[in-house]
Amino acid sequence: xxxxxxxxxxxxxxxxxxxxxxxxxxxxxxxxxxxxxxxxxxxxxxxxxxxxxxxxxxxxxxxxxxxxxxxxxxxxxxxxxxxxxxxxxxxxxxxxxxxxxxxxxxxxxxxxxxxxxxxxxxxxxxxxxxxxxxxxxxxxxxxxxxxxxxxxxxxxxxxxxxxxxxxxxxxxxxxxxxxxxxxxxxxxxxxxxxxxxxxxxxxxxxxxxxxxxxxxxxxxxxxxxxxxxxxxxxxxxxxxxxxxxxxxxxxxxxxxxxxxxxxxxxxxxxxxxxxxxxxxxxxxxxxxxxxxxxxxxxxxxxxxxxxxxxxxxxxxxxxxxxxxxxxxxxxxxxxxxxxxxxxxxx
Amino acid sequence: xxxxxxxxxxxxxxxxxxxxxxxxxxxxxxxxxxxxxxxxxxxxxxxxxxxxxxxxxxxxxxxxxxxxxxxxxxxxxxxxxxxxxxxxxxxxxxxxxxxxxxxxxxxxxxxxxxxxxxxxxxxxxxxxxxxxxxxxxxxxxxxxxxxxxxxxxxxxxxxxxxxxxxxxxxxxxxxxxxxxxxxxxxxxxxxxxxxxxxxxxxxxxxxxxxxxxxxxxxxxxxxxxxxxxxxxxxxxxxxxxxxxxxxxxxxxxxxxxxxxxxxxxxxxxxxxxxxxxxxxxxxxxxxxxxxxxxxxxxxxxxxxxxxxxxxxxxxxxxxxxxxxxxxxxxxxxxxxxxxxxxxxxx
Numbered sequence: 001x002x003x004x005x006x007x008x009x010x011x012x013x014x015x016x017x018x019x020x021x022x023x024x025x026x027x028x029x030x031x032x033x034x035x036x037x038x039x040x041x042x043x044x045x046x047x048x049x050x051x052x053x054x055x056x057x058x059x060x061x062x063x064x065x066x067x068x069x070x071x072x073x074x075x076x077x078x079x080x081x082x083x084x085x086x087x088x089x090x091x092x093x094x095x096x097x098x099x100x101x102x103x104x105x106x107x108x109x110x111x112x113x114x115x116x117x118x119x120x121x122x123x124x125x126x127x128x129x130x131x132x133x134x135x136x137x138x139x140x141x142x143x144x145x146x147x148x149x150x151x152x153x154x155x156x157x158x159x160x161x162x163x164x165x166x167x168x169x170x171x172x173x174x175x176x177x178x179x180x181x182x183x184x185x186x187x188x189x190x191x192x193x194x195x196x197x198x199x200x201x202x203x204x205x206x207x208x209x210x211x212x213x214x215x216x217x218x219x220x221x222x223x224x225x226x227x228x229x230x231x232x233x234x235x236x237x238x239x240x241x242x243x244x245x246x247x248x249x250x251x252x253x254x255x256x257x258x259x260x261x262x263x264x265x266x267x268x269x270x271x272x273x274x275x276x277x278x279x280x281x282x283x284x285x286x287x288x289x290x291x292x293x294x295x296x297x298x299x300x301x302x303x304x305x306x307x308x309x310x311x312x313x314x315x316x317x318x319x320x321x322x323x324x325x326x327x328x329x330x331x332x333x334x335x336x337x338x339x340x341x342x343x344x345x346x
Numbered sequence: 347x348x349x350x351x352x353x354x355x356x357x358x359x360x361x362x363x364x365x366x367x368x369x370x371x372x373x374x375x376x377x378x379x380x381x382x383x384x385x386x387x388x389x390x391x392x393x394x395x396x397x398x399x400x401x402x403x404x405x406x407x408x409x410x411x412x413x414x415x416x417x418x419x420x421x422x423x424x425x426x427x428x429x430x431x432x433x434x435x436x437x438x439x440x441x442x443x444x445x446x447x448x449x450x451x452x453x454x455x456x457x458x459x460x461x462x463x464x465x466x467x468x469x470x471x472x473x474x475x476x477x478x479x480x481x482x483x484x485x486x487x488x489x490x491x492x493x494x495x496x497x498x499x500x501x502x503x504x505x506x507x508x509x510x511x512x513x514x515x516x517x518x519x520x521x522x523x524x525x526x527x528x529x530x531x532x533x534x535x536x537x538x539x540x541x542x543x544x545x546x547x548x549x550x551x552x553x554x555x556x557x558x559x560x561x562x563x564x565x566x567x568x569x570x571x572x573x574x575x576x577x578x579x580x581x582x583x584x585x586x587x588x589x590x591x592x593x594x595x596x597x598x599x600x601x602x603x604x605x606x607x608x609x610x611x612x613x614x615x616x617x618x619x620x621x622x623x624x625x626x627x628x629x630x631x632x633x634x635x636x637x638x639x640x641x642x643x644x645x646x647x648x649x650x651x652x653x654x655x656x657x658x659x660x661x662x663x664x665x666x667x668x669x670x671x672x673x674x675x676x677x678x679x680x681x682x683x684x685x686x687x688x689x690x691x692x
Contacts, residue, residue, distance in 0.1 A: 007453035014479050017453070021460050027473040029439050031495075034475070041475030043440055043493065046392040054442045054491055056478040061446075093375050094389055096400045098489055100407070107353035107363070114367050127373040129380070129387030132402040132489075133360050143444055143478075143489035145400055147389065149377075 037250065038158050039087040039235055040148070049155055051148045053084035059139030066190075067183045070109055072211045073142075074116025080237065081146035082124045082215035083291045087235040089156040089220060090148035092126040098143040100136035124217055154229065156295070159250035161232035165296035167247075167255060167315040168230075168305060170219050172263040173240055174280060177287025178271050179203070179210030185275075205267050213291040219310070220293075228304050230295035239286040240314070242338035243294045245324050247317075254322035257285075257315035257336060259329050285326070286338070383596065384504050385433040385581055386494070395501055397494045399430035405485030412536075413529045416455055418557045419488075420462025426583065427492035428470045428561035429637045433581040435502040435566060436494035438472040444489040446482035470563055500575065502641070505596035507578035511642035513593075513601060513661040514576075514651060516565050518609040519586055520626060523633025524617050525549070525556030531621075551613050559637040565656070566639075574650050576641035585632040586660070588684035589640045591670050593663075600668035603631075603661035603682060605675050631672070632684070 009017060022036040033049065034042035040053035057063060057077050065073075078095060085092045097117055101110065121128050126146065186198035200207055215235075223230065232251055234243045240257070248255050262284040272280040296317055297305065305311045315327075324336040355363060368382040379395065380388035386399035403409060403423050411419075424441060431438045443463055447456065467474050472492070532544035546553055561581075569576065578597055580589045586603070594601050608630040618626040642663055643651065651657045661673075670682040 005452075005454055009447060009449065009451065009453055009456065009481075012453065017456070017479055020453070021456070021479075024460070024464060025474050026464070026468070027475075028467075028471045029473050031439055032473040032475060035473060036476050041440060041442065043475075045394050045396065045495065048391050050391065050396060050493075052440065052442060052476065052491070052493065054444055054476060054478055054489070056444045056446055056480050056487075056489060058446055058480060058482055058487070060483045061481055093377055094387060094398065096387065096398060096491060098400055098402045100402055100404055100487070101355060103355065105355065107355055107358065107366070108351055110355065110363065110367070114370070118370060118372070121374075122372065125374045127375050127378040127381060128371050129373075129378060129389075130382050130398065130400060132400055133363055133367075134402050134404060135355075135407055136404055137406045138484045141402075141404070141446070141487055143400070143402060145398070145442060145491040147396075147398065149391065 034157070039084040042155065047151060049150050049152060051085055051088040051090045051150060052145060053081055054143065054145040055081050057142040059141065064187070065140070066187050068211060070112040071116035074113040075120045076211070076213055077142050077144050078117055078120035078124065078126070079213050079215045080291060081144045082126065082217060083235040083237065085146050085148035086215050086217050086220045087156070087233050087293060088148065088150060089154050089230070089233060090150035092124055092146055092148045092217070094127045094129045094147045095121070096130045096145045097128060098132040100134050100141040102136045102138055105140065124215060156230050156233040158232055158234050158246055161247050161251035161253055161296040161317050162298070163253055163317055163319055165231050165298060165317045166302055166313050167244065167257065167294065167296055167317065168311050169236065169240065169263065169292055169294045169314050170216050170311055171290065171292040172265045172268065173236070173290050173292065174264055174272065174283030174287040175206050175209040175268040176213060176289040177283050178268050178276070179206035179208070180289070181276055182206055182271070183210060202267065203271065205265065206271060210289065213289060215291060216293045226304050228297065228301050230297055233293060233295040236290045236292045236294050237288065239288045239338065240294065241285040241336045244336055245338050247294070247296065248324045251317070252320050254318040254320055255315055255324045256318060256327050256333070257325070258327045261312060261314045263312040380503070385430040388501065393497060395496050395498060397431055397434040397436045397496060398491060399427055400489065400491040401427050403488040405487065410533070411486070412533050414557060416458040417462035420459040421466045422557070422559055423488050423490050424463055424466035424470065424472070425559050425561045426637060427490045428472065428563060429581040429583065431492050431494035432561050432563050432566045433502070433579050433639060434494065434496060435500050435576070435579060436496035438470055438492055438494045438563070440473045440475045440493045441467070442476045442491045443474060444478040446480050446487040448482045448484060448486070451486065470561060502576050502579040504578055504580050504592055507593050507597035507599055507642040507663050508644070509599055509663055509665055511577050511644060511663045512648055512659050513590065513603065513640065513642055513663065514657050514659050515582065515586065515609065515638055515640045516562050516657055517636065517638040518611045518614065519582070519636050519638065520610055520618070520629030520633040521552050521555040521614040522559060522635040523629050524614050524622070525552035525554070526635070527622055528552055528617070529556060548613065549617065551611065552617060556635065559635060561637060562639045572650050574643065574647050576643055579639060579641040582636045582638045582640050583634065585634045585684065586640065587631040587682045590682055591684050593640070593642065594670045597663070598666050600664040600666055601661055601670045602664055602673050602679070603671070604673045607658060607660045609658040
């Protein structure tokens with residue numbers, strides 16, 4: 001009888017699945033301040049709050065070793081987890097790294113991967129404290145859990161933005177996605193003719209954003225130094241649109257994002273149009289893997305960031321009823337839609 | 347040039363690989379009390395100590411869905427992690443569960459898996475607080491991280507046993523391994539003739555030990571109640587021999603384990619001999635997946651546990667130079683050897 005119904009996962013998508021599974025969860029401990037529904041879980045341990053985030057990276061789904069050097073992969077695997085800790089306004093302390101390997105990987109290959117992992121640990125000052133190591137029947141699988149500390153005063157959630165707050169984002173958007181398109185294109189060229197050299201001239205920035213993203217801990221420390229606590233924060237891993245929608249949903253607000261404010265590098269803009277015939281705005285809104293921070297600040301804090309070279313104000317929060325909107329260059333308001341990275345749809 | 351050398355992972359094995367990778371690790375935080383080298387990592391957060399353990403479970407490597415119901419798999423995945431928390435003498439608080447699924451899994455299948463996960467969370471009183479969900483090109487992959495709390499006084503390591511301490515183990519050994527042999531045998535019979543019904547009569551205990559192991563949190567709470575703190579502790583996941591060797595290595599001691607003291611259930615004993623022609627001692631020493639606890643106590647604490655129905659004294663710790671030995675029924679001393687579960691050797 002139980003087997004009589006079959007619902008495909010891709011009818012729900014990743015967020016739908018998580019929401020469905022989270023519904024039935026019970027918490028037993030008063031220490032659990034936050035479970036599923038933010039960038040990290042939260043446990044109150046005395047007056048320090050522990051934040052925990054975990055990510056899965058599977059070969060063939062999240063990375064392609066044809067163009068992803070193992071050292072970069074190790075670095076990136078750590079960075080994307082630290083990015084979640086940053087989004088909680090916490091300081092990373094420890095990570096565990098589990099890997100499953102098929103026997104096509106040699107010890108030298110594993111050491112290259114760990115060189116990248118250790119380099120990231122050094123950069124973000126985080127201690128590699130454990131993990132699990134096993135064999136895999138197929139490709140490489142990496143699972144990383146990052147632990148960070150903050151406290152009740154400093155922690156930032158997705159759910160605490162207020163109407164009128166200014167939406168800020170760090171860095172620039174869409175370049176990592178375009179870097180992936182460039183790498184995929186060169187891979188196809190190479191597969192068609194293995195004597196062809198990859199043509200990456202002028203695309204270094206894009207390729208670098210894809211292969212070696214950085215978690216924006218620098219911004220977290222800067223905001224702390226200037227005494228500016230965001231009212232809400234999330235990291236941009238699935239594209240700005242998806243993250244704005246998360247902030248809106250959890251804070252029960254709407255938002256307006258201005259198309260002409262989106263921070264897009266010139267090379268990203270040009271490559272989107274000339275190489276791939278994509279609208280640059282779409283890359284910025286739905287590209288994914290930027291690992292920048294999206295946060296909201298109170299209007300009275302605007303002065304503190306308005307001259308910051310690496311923070312852009314992209315919009316503001318409105319009431320829920322107004323929904324999440326993109327104010328286009330053509331001065332019309334269109335619904336902001338998340339494309340996200342639905343791995344289940346492929 | 348870097349590619350010129352190729353060392354196969356299986357020349358090192360899992361422990362060798364971990365040791366090799368751990369060598370180069372640097373810690374940056376004074377909060378990190380313990381990294382790689384115990385059942386869990388340790389972070390001091392004020393006067394509470396956080397312990398973190400993580401495990402990978404891969405279809406085709408760690409489990410076979412032909413005979414492992416998804417609900418049991420979910421339960422077991424949690425239990426084996428809680429077992430590591432127990433081995434640190436800590437109380438489990440939170441877990442994160444990441445799953446990678448191929449599209450052969452329906453929503454109903456995932457919900458069955460999570461039913462088992464939630465049931466284990468309820469039994470062990472642990473909060474499911476997050477995870478990651480993604481697609482997989484092949485089988486099911488589960489990665490669980492468990493977080494527990496203890497303190498500087500209560501925590502137990504592998505490295506703190508003393509010469510003369512008594513080696514104790516909980517429950518019985520070898521049954522989970524024999525349960526796996528029974529299930530594998532019935533699978534082969536079924537594959538040869540799908541009309542055959544599996545013959546599990548009288549093997550319920552063995553199969554149950556394989557499919558639904560329990561973490562021994564009950565023993566942890568009991569020891570705390572009786573005011574008995576083990577001098578060292580480890581969970582028995584790779585077979586008693588492997589764990590005794592870990593205690594010896596980390597505590598820089600030797601040990602004697604008495605063959606005739608090994609706790610083996612009658613049905614395990616009989617099945618080993620009659621069904622599989624294996625020496626029962628080998629199942630107890632090298633079987634794996636018992637998820638019992640192995641711990642050492644001071645001799646003066648012996649009175650406290652000597653009548654305990656579920657704790658067996660199996661030997662004692664000696665000086666390092668004497669090595670780890672098995673005192674056989676034939677009254678000879680032979681080196682204790684770990685067979686373990688070297689997934690890389692297959």
